Amino acid sequence: MKTDDLEWYDLFRMRGTRRDFLRLTGGVTGLVALGSLDACGTARSLALSTNPFTLGVASGDPSPDGVVLWSRLARSSLEAAGAADQAVGVDWEIAEDDGFTRIARSGSALATPQLGHSVHIELDGLEPGRDYYYRLMAGGQVSPVARTKTAPALGATVDRFRLAFASCQHYEHGLFTALRHLADENLDLIVHLGDYIYEISYGQNVRQHGAPEPLTLDDYRARYTLYRSDPNLIAAHESAPWVVTWDDHEVDNNYANDIAQDEQTAAELLLRRAAAYQAFYEFMPLRRASMPVGPDAQMYRRLRFGNLIEMDVLDTRQYRSDQPCGDGMKPSCVEHIAPEQSILGARQRDWLFEGLAATDARWNVLAQQVLMARLRGNNEDGDETWAMDMWDGYPAERQAMLGLLDEVGTPNPIVLTGDIHSNWVADLHTDFDDLSSPIVATEFAGTSISSNGDGQDMTPGGERRLSDNPHIKLYNGQRGYVTAEVTPDLWTSEFKIVPVVSEPGGALETRATFVVENGRPGAQEA
Numbered sequence: 001m002k003t004d005d006l007e008w009y010d011l012f013r014m015r016g017t018r019r020d021f022l023r024l025t026g027g028v029t030g031l032v033a034l035g036s037l038d039a040c041g042t043a044r045s046l047a048l049s050t051n052p053f054t055l056g057v058a059s060g061d062p063s064p065d066g067v068v069l070w071s072r073l074a075r076s077s078l079e080a081a082g083a084a085d086q087a088v089g090v091d092w093e094i095a096e097d098d099g100f101t102r103i104a105r106s107g108s109a110l111a112t113p114q115l116g117h118s119v120h121i122e123l124d125g126l127e128p129g130r131d132y133y134y135r136l137m138a139g140g141q142v143s144p145v146a147r148t149k150t151a152p153a154l155g156a157t158v159d160r161f162r163l164a165f166a167s168c169q170h171y172e173h174g175l176f177t178a179l180r181h182l183a184d185e186n187l188d189l190i191v192h193l194g195d196y197i198y199e200i201s202y203g204q205n206v207r208q209h210g211a212p213e214p215l216t217l218d219d220y221r222a223r224y225t226l227y228r229s230d231p232n233l234i235a236a237h238e239s240a241p242w243v244v245t246w247d248d249h250e251v252d253n254n255y256a257n258d259i260a261q262d263e264q265t266a267a268e269l270l271l272r273r274a275a276a277y278q279a280f281y282e283f284m285p286l287r288r289a290s291m292p293v294g295p296d297a298q299m300y301r302r303l304r305f306g307n308l309i310e311m312d313v314l315d316t317r318q319y320r321s322d323q324p325c326g327d328g329m330k331p332s333c334v335e336h337i338a339p340e341q342s343i344l345g346a347r348q349r350d351w352l353f354e355g356l357a358a359t360d361a362r363w364n365v366l367a368q369q370v371l372m373a374r375l376r377g378n379n380e381d382g383d384e385t386w387a388m389d390m391w392d393g394y395p396a397e398r399q400a401m402l403g404l405l406d407e408v409g410t411p412n413p414i415v416l417t418g419d420i421h422s423n424w425v426a427d428l429h430t431d432f433d434d435l436s437s438p439i440v441a442t443e444f445a446g447t448s449i450s451s452n453g454d455g456q457d458m459t460p461g462g463e464r465r466l467s468d469n470p471h472i473k474l475y476n477g478q479r480g481y482v483t484a485e486v487t488p489d490l491w492t493s494e495f496k497i498v499p500v501v502s503e504p505g506g507a508l509e510t511r512a513t514f515v516v517e518n519g520r521p522g523a524q525e526a
């Protein structure tokens with residue numbers, strides 16, 4: 001098994017082409033040539049006795065003229081009709097009103113078993129910056145009606161844009177009450193920064209995964225099906241278009257490129273990564289450009305919202321160097337400060353730096369995973385320690401980026417962060433040891449939807465971090481999400497918390513509000 005894996009791994013790593021991968025894997029991973037998605041349905045006369053849209057519908061990656069519509073037909077519904085191994089035709093409609101009296105576009109797609117009967121319909125021909133309503137139909141059954149919104153026209157002046165960002169939804173740790181509140185925000189965009197699922201069980205449990213850690217495509221599909229069945233998650237998807245990226249738990253805790261946290265070899269981790277990435281694609285409203293090819297997938301990408309916002313969506317897992325000094329909270333070591341230590345990988349870094357130097361948008365957002373601000377800690381011996389899984393583990397590349405922002409004068413950089421299961425606001429200085437050095441960007445790190453359970457407003461660790469890191473202006477250890485109202489003059493982040501996720505019905509509170517003024521990097525409490 002291992003020998004075969006390694007041979008397979010070497011082939012696609014050394015001279016990996018799409019054709020090699022398909023030839024080597026055959027149908028095992030279920031990848032299909034893109035062209036077959038456009039073929040005529042083979043089961044169009046199918047009648048389904050139960051509704052196949054139990055996972056809801058979703059939309060994502062809006063452009064000025066379109067958006068991706070997504071759904072995934074429930075296997076149980078297809079099995080009952082004897083169609084679990086067939087391609088199934090799915091019709092779709094998108095309208096200007098939720099009564100579907102003014103239909104803008106309609107068409108058909110094919111849900112194939114190779115992609116778990118998911119559909120990713122990339123629309124064009126829509127009007128920029130407006131609300132739409134959509135629904136899907138299959139086997140005589142109709143999906144719920146959901147709302148979406150196209151991006152403003154390229155170059156258009158945008159007076160106001162409202163987005164929210166969220167991350168880290170451990171199913172066992174808490175209820176998804178925060179997502180219910182998120183669904184009620186009537187947003188232009190929801191950004192999910194990763195840890196959409198968790199592969200591991202740890203800590204407190206208010207409900208159960210009911211399965212061991214996933215390793216195969218079937219395992220990951222089952223894990224996503226469990227999460228995606230939560231009515232609050234469905235409601236959040238059906239309320240607005242989403243932009244998603246991933247962090248580590250979509251594959252394996254703290255994996256780095258092809259390096260597993262556990263005892264898996266690189267070949268084993270890449271096989272697992274291929275399964276995990278495919279399941280992620282199957283369950284998310286992503287464009288075909290993000291469809292994985294084996295263990296590789298293009299998740300980093302750039303979105304534009306008129307002249308107001310350019311958003312660089314990053315992937316700090318797939319290409320990173322291994323966490324230095326053995327990972328965890330550690331004192332520095334030689335590899336930690338090595339100039340080649342990279343969290344982005346060379347290609348993504350070049351793409352990002354070119355974009356940051358060229359952009360003319362008013363606000364320039366990095367939608368990414370791990371805390372970028374320096375976060376000094378101390379161990380029992382009194383040594384300074386750094387979280388090697390965060391940007392603190394990759395200080396040379398962070399310095400290169402902050403230096404670039406200073407040098408090229410990128411307008412109003414805003415860093416949005418997940419991963420850390422707590423709320424933080426930080427000013428990003430060119431020199432964190434010198435508070436008089438320029439602030440070149442503002443970081444808003446959002447807490448988890450449910451990971452770590454109810455939490456507390458302040459902890460001894462939070463107090464210590466605030467006093468040891470004067471560039472940090474907020475700590476909060478409760479659950480929730482962050483909204484941002486963006487105008488040409490002001491960015492306003494509201495930290496929304498749900499103090500109780502261990503029981504149903506948790507209420508929403510606004511814990512803190514911070515603003516950034518145009519042309520004045522750094523956060524101010526409102």
Ligand SMILES: [Fe+2]
Binds near residue numbers: 169195419420451
């Ligand atoms: Fe997380």
